[in-house]
Structures are given as structure tokens and as C-alpha cells.
Amino acid sequence: MTPTRQKLIDGALAAIREHGIAGVSARTIATAAGVNQALVFYHFGTVDDLLAAACESATAASVASYRSALAGVTSLRELLAVGRELHEREKAGGNVAILAQMLAGAQTDPRLAPPTAAALALWTAEIETVLRRVLTGSPFGTLAEPAGLAKAVSAAFVGLELYEGVDEPGATTAFEALEQLAVLAEVVDDLGPVARRALRARLRRIP
Amino acid sequence: MTPTRQKLIDGALAAIREHGIAGVSARTIATAAGVNQALVFYHFGTVDDLLAAACESATAASVASYRSALAGVTSLRELLAVGRELHEREKAGGNVAILAQMLAGAQTDPRLAPPTAAALALWTAEIETVLRRVLTGSPFGTLAEPAGLAKAVSAAFVGLELYEGVDEPGATTAFEALEQLAVLAEVVDDLGPVARRALRARLRRIP
DNA sequence: GTCTATAGTAGGATAGAC
DNA sequence: GTCTATCCTACTATAGAC
Incomplete structure (x- = not known):
């Protein structure tokens, strides 16, 4: 990775954060990176390709920085x-804001869709591993697929961001409600044998 | 509402759907609307103001079209x-795609934030009403605030869209996992008196 | 209210000097 | 690899004719 390539990637991330997907351009990126505008095309060919590289880089770094914390998670509470x-x-x-902007852009730009999907997949794979571990033997795990659940969790997180x-105060109340829901989930997961058997019996009656 | 204003609003919605927030402009909107580009500024002053009006209009219509269906909802299953x-x-x-694009644009454009928040509030208010009704007497309702839950549901829905x-197949698995989770929620909600009492006892021990 | 024309700015992309 | 200069396109917004 040459220094200029790195500057451009960092500049692209800064530009997305500051201007959103609607405001990024070779010029705003180059300004944020402190390099000449023509270098975007020399190093990456198109703006989209630079955005793809930047998104991949930022997500990979972010996911890696949580890998050890996630590896230690053994309960829903800890995951939360x-x-x-x-x-x-x-x-x-x-x-995540970067990911959200890329996701918005990818809806109508086929060139952004594959890299965005790939970046999101980094998160969902990590979350799926944790969910699979945490939900083993739980009523939640027996019913819902960890793979689908991980995707839902990632998508919901992006939506909340x-x-x-x-609406920042509104988002706070939304997060609080979800935390309460997770508390309930842990309680259900932790029911005594009698209640747990009743739950399992009910679940068996569902296709 | 003059015919041209309506054409512009419809054109704005079509343009957002086709080009995303990154690709809308007075020109793309006017082309989609089949009117002259200068009319955007005559009728709405700025592109942002037209987007705001279009978003409000589309969301209000969409919410209204679900009002009667939501009024008949009495269970989580029906809400699902x-x-x-x-x-x-x-x-x-x-x-919802319109809302998602507006949300992405609003992150960095202060002029889009208030109308976007207002449009989302139309959905959350409706959902909150239903949740409040459905969750009365349920362990879920006693723990989590319907207002926060409604916001979380709306945000998650946008994220999933x-x-x-x-990743269309991935989204399908995500929705399926959430449906399975809702099934589990209904089962918990419907537990027999013994299990229910155990659940309540546990919940009381949590602050 | 709607049109044409246009000013002024910003953007993608390339050629060619260094 | 990096820079300047430049072409062409597209954008917002307005002025003025109809």
C-alpha cells in the first residue's frame, strides 16, 4: 500500500462522513486527502472503485477491532x-455510517452493490459466529437461523444509526427498548425447568 | 395542489427511486416529471424543499393506506x-426506499433532516399505537416502552430494505429469522399460568 | 405559470509536462 | 508518480420573453 493510496482511502472515508454518498466526488476526496484530484483516477480508475476500496478497508479494520471482544461473548447480555x-x-x-452511505448509494449504483455487500458480510459472518455460540441450546437458537439472525441484526443496526x-433522543429510546427486550430474552433463556418444558412443548406444536 | 406541483412531487419520487439521493437533481426530477427544469425552483425554491414535500406526501399516503389494516391488528402474529x-x-x-434515501441524505444535509424525521414520525406514531394495544398485559409490554420499540421497528425495517x-436472498433469510423470533414471542406471550408466573417472578428481580 | 437562455460552479476524466 | 491544464458534461439558480 503506497502512502498516496492510503491517503486517498482515508480521504474517501472522511469525505463520505462529511458529505455523505450524495456529496462525495474526486475533488472532495482529494481535498480531504490533501492530494491532487487526478490521483484518484491514476490509483483507482474511478471514484466508485476508490469508495469500494475505502469501505472494505474501514469495515475490515472495524470488524477486526471487535474480534477479540466478540470472542469472549458467551451470553446475550454480553453481546448486547x-x-x-x-x-x-x-x-x-x-x-457504520460509511456502510450506511454505501448501502444507500448501492441501491441505484450496481458498481457499489458488490463491495457494499462484501463489507456487510464481514460483519454478519462475525455476528453469526457469536450468535451460533450464544444461542446453542436456547429456545431462540433452535427456532431461528443464526445466519439470518446475524443479517437482521446488522441491517437493524445500520437502520438505527x-x-x-x-432524531438522536428518539434513537436513544429505541436502543433502550431493544435492551429491555434483550433482558426479557435472557430471562426466557434462563427459565426454570418447569417453565422451560412448557415452552418447548408449545414450540413443538409449531411447524 | 396545482397539477404541476403534483407532477414535480411525483417526478421527485420517481427520480429518488431511480437515481437515489446521490443522483437526484432539478434536471433528473424535471425529466421524470415531464416538465421544465426551471419549474422546480419556481414552485419549491430549492431541490431540497421539493424532496421534503415529496417525502412527506409519499409517507403520509403510504401510512394512510395501512391505517385500517393496522387498526385490525390484535396480536404480534397479525402485526407481522x-x-x-x-x-x-x-x-x-x-x-420505504424513499425514506431510506432521505435518511442517508439527511445525515449530512441539515435541511433534509427535519422533514425526514417528520416523515418517519408518521410511521412510528402508527406503529406505537398498534404496539401499545398488542402488548398490553404481555411481558414484552411491561418491560419495553412501546414508543422506543416503535422507533426501533421502523429503523430496523429501513435497514432491512x-x-x-x-443481498436479496440474504434479506429473505433475515426476514425469516425475525418471523421465527416473532413466533417465539407469541409463544412466550401465550404461556400457561405456571410458566407465566415463573417468568413474572424472574422479571421482578430485574431493576 | 411556463418557457428559453444563460451565468456561474462543480464534477469526471484525460493529455502531457515534469 | 505527481502535477497543471483542459475538455466536456451536468448542476443550481436566475433573468426575461411569452
């Missing part, structure tokens, strides 16, 4: 704590 | 069915 920490750090950093951008 | 129908219709229509744009 990691999610809360991620959310807190995102307020300053904004790697977007929502926070237009 | 409405959600599924909305999701199916969105594949063709795309009013965005996710679907880059």
Missing part, C-alpha cells in the same frame, strides 16, 4: 454490551 | 403479517 460499546464509538468514529442522524 | 405485506408491496412501490438492495 459489545453492541452498546460499538454504538458509542460510532458516534465519534462512524464506520441512520435513524440517530435525524 | 402486515409487515410482511408492506415488505412485499415495497419491492414494487418503494416508499437497504440490505435487501445489495
Whole structure:
């Protein structure tokens, strides 16, 4: 990785954060990177390709920085704590914000869709591993596929970050409600043998 | 509402759907609307103001079209069915897609944030009403605030629609997992008196 | 209210000097 | 690899004719 390539990638991330997908351009990126505008095309060919590289880089780094924390998670409560920490750090950093902007752009730009899907897959794979471990033997795990659940969790998280951008206090109440729901989930997961048997019996009656 | 204003609003919605927030302009909107480009500024002053009006209009219409269906909802299962129908219709229509694009744009454009928040509030208010009714007496309702839950549901839905744009089969598995989770929620909600008492006892021990 | 024309700015992309 | 200069396109917004 040459220094200029790195500058451009960092500049692209800064430009997305500052101007959103609607405002990024070779010029705004080059300004943020402190390099000449023509270098975007020399090093990456098109703006889209630079955005793809930047998104991949930022997501890979972000996911890696949570890998050890996620590896230690053995309960829903702990997973939630990691999610809360991620959310807190995102307020300053904004790697999920990058993903959200890419996702918005990818809806109508076929060149952005594959790299965005790939970046999201980094998150879902990590979350799926944790969910598979945490939900083993739980009523939740027996019913819902960890793979689908991981995708739903990632998508919901992105949606909440977007929502926070237009209604910060509202987003706080939304997160609090989800935390309460997770508490309930842990309680259900932790029911005594009698109640648990009743639950299992009910579940068996569902196709 | 003059015919031209209406054409412009419809054109704005079509343009957002086709080009995303990154690609809308007075020109793309005017082309979609079949009117002269200068009329955007005559009728709405700025592109942002037209987008705001279009978003409000589309969301209000969409919410209104689900009001009667939502009024008949008395269980989580039924609420889920409405959600599924909305999701199916969105594949063709795309009013949530509009909201998602506005949300992405609003992150960095302060002029888009208030109208976007207002449009989202139309959905959350409706969902909150239903949740409040459905969750009365349920362990879920006693723990989590319907207001926060409604916001979380709306945000998650937007996130899932965005996710679907880059990974359609993945989004399907995500929706399926959430449906399974809702089934489990209904089962918990419907537990026999013994198990229910055990659940309540546990919940009381949590602050 | 709607049109044409246009000013002024910003954007993608390339050629060619260094 | 990096820079300047430049072409062409597209954008917002307005002025003025109809």
C-alpha cells in the first residue's frame, strides 16, 4: 500500500462522513486527502472503485477491532454490551455510517452493490459466529437461523444509526427498548425447568 | 395542489427511486416529471424543499393506506403479517426506499433532516399505537416502552430494505429469522399460568 | 405559470509536462 | 508518480420573453 493510496482511502472515508454518498466526488476526496484530484483516477480508475476500496478497508479494520471482544461473548447480555460499546464509538468514529452511505448509494449504483455487500458480510459472518455460540441450546437458537439472525441484526443496526442522524433522543429510546427486550430474552433463556418444558412443548406444536 | 406541483412531487419520487439521493437533481426530477427544469425552483425554491414535500406526501399516503389494516391488528402474529405485506408491496412501490434515501441524505444535509424525521414520525406514531394495544398485559409490554420499540421497528425495517438492495436472498433469510423470533414471542406471550408466573417472578428481580 | 437562455460552479476524466 | 491544464458534461439558480 503506497502512502498516496492510503491517503486517498482515508480521504474517501472522511469525505463520505462529511458529505455523505450524495456529496462525495474526486475533488472532495482529494481535498480531504490533501492530494491532487487526478490521483484518484491514476490509483483507482474511478471514484466508485476508490469508495469500494475505502469501505472494505474501514469495515475490515472495524470488524477486526471487535474480534477479540466478540470472542469472549458467551451470553446475550454480553453481546448486547459489545453492541452498546460499538454504538458509542460510532458516534465519534462512524464506520457504520460509511456502510450506511454505501448501502444507500448501492441501491441505484450496481458498481457499489458488490463491495457494499462484501463489507456487510464481514460483519454478519462475525455476528453469526457469536450468535451460533450464544444461542446453542436456547429456545431462540433452535427456532431461528443464526445466519439470518446475524443479517437482521446488522441491517437493524445500520437502520438505527441512520435513524440517530435525524432524531438522536428518539434513537436513544429505541436502543433502550431493544435492551429491555434483550433482558426479557435472557430471562426466557434462563427459565426454570418447569417453565422451560412448557415452552418447548408449545414450540413443538409449531411447524 | 396545482397539477404541476403534483407532477414535480411525483417526478421527485420517481427520480429518488431511480437515481437515489446521490443522483437526484432539478434536471433528473424535471425529466421524470415531464416538465421544465426551471419549474422546480419556481414552485419549491430549492431541490431540497421539493424532496421534503415529496417525502412527506409519499409517507403520509403510504401510512394512510395501512391505517385500517393496522387498526385490525390484535396480536404480534397479525402485526407481522402486515409487515410482511408492506415488505412485499415495497419491492414494487418503494416508499420505504424513499425514506431510506432521505435518511442517508439527511445525515449530512441539515435541511433534509427535519422533514425526514417528520416523515418517519408518521410511521412510528402508527406503529406505537398498534404496539401499545398488542402488548398490553404481555411481558414484552411491561418491560419495553412501546414508543422506543416503535422507533426501533421502523429503523430496523429501513435497514432491512437497504440490505435487501445489495443481498436479496440474504434479506429473505433475515426476514425469516425475525418471523421465527416473532413466533417465539407469541409463544412466550401465550404461556400457561405456571410458566407465566415463573417468568413474572424472574422479571421482578430485574431493576 | 411556463418557457428559453444563460451565468456561474462543480464534477469526471484525460493529455502531457515534469 | 505527481502535477497543471483542459475538455466536456451536468448542476443550481436566475433573468426575461411569452
